[in-house]
């Protein structure tokens with residue numbers, strides 16, 4: 001069995017920098033035409049100038065003969081000035097700003113401490129049609145980690161869209177039935193990305209196997225009923241739900257410490273894992289819309305002009321992938337198989 005699709009894009013990706021960037025970029029570039037590149041570097045990518053420099057480093061790390069277009073984002077801080085938005089618009093290559101509530105996830109210390117502090121900048125984004133990409137979790141320590149996304153909808157998302165109803169928003173890596181329902185019922189300016197791991201795994205994965213921390217990501221995996229709700233909207237054909245892998249590499253040494261950081265590396269099977277998920281509910285015919293058409297539609301870009309082909313054939317996933325000079329990366333399905341092979 002084989003499956004040919006318009007070449008997909010990844011609308012939520014962490015490429016990191018330096019040696020890590022060089023190690024992971026080919027996995028994405030083999031599969032995806034473009035990717036929305038997350039700005040949570042250390043220090044974060046806060047200005048158009050910094051995004052231009054990061055974009056050059058990405059293009060320089062691309063192996064000869066591979067084509068890939070990085071779509072850049074800026075990291076919104078409490079002090080991002082409204083004037084930066086005109087520069088974003090003029091740049092052409094910065095496509096969005098990313099909201100990390102301070103302390104919510106990996107490298108989010110410089111994030112926004114109070115959404116009201118950035119309202120003038122968000123209002124300017126609404127005026128200029130620049131999307132806000134949202135890590136949608138509250139950081140209130142009294143809120144259960146499994147409830148942080150649902151509470152964010154009530155405390156932040158709804159009030160924000162009440163004030164700026166035209167703001168384009170992508171609710172990134174949604175993980176709950178509440179978020180799926182919220183985006184489903186919202187206007188044409190609100191969309192969501194969904195990861196392959198949140199379509200394939202429920203929170204049981206956090207308590208299974210020898211190294212369950214490799215399934216630790218944020219927002220954390222949820223109950224089966226939430227996984228099913230994500231699957232329903234992913235295969236629905238609603239164009240406001242599209243692919244974002246959130247492939248988030250971390251070196252094994254850091255990942256395996258007691259409080260290892262959040263993030264799962266999936267770029268080595270970035271489209272294959274989605275094919276597995278869609279096949280599991282007999283919805284392979286819906287994959288092309290989700291993976292290749294709906295993201296470009298939301299961002300106002302054409303779909304890619306070429307195609308990729310997957311064949312149904314198990315592929316062994318290595319136990320580890322070379323990453324840094326002194327440490328490796330443990331990919332999703334390490335030492336196991338993925339059910340689809342990408343043809344070169």
Ligand SMILES: NC(=O)N[C@@H](CC(=O)O)C(=O)O
Nearest residue numbers: 014105106217218248262263
């Ligand atoms: N998803 C994650 O668990 N981690 C991401 C950050 C993020 O997307 O929240 C990372 O940068 O490692």
Ligand SMILES: [Zn+2]
Nearest residue numbers: 105135218219
């Ligand atoms: Zn996030």
Ligand SMILES: [Zn+2]
Nearest residue numbers: 014038246248
């Ligand atoms: Zn992410």
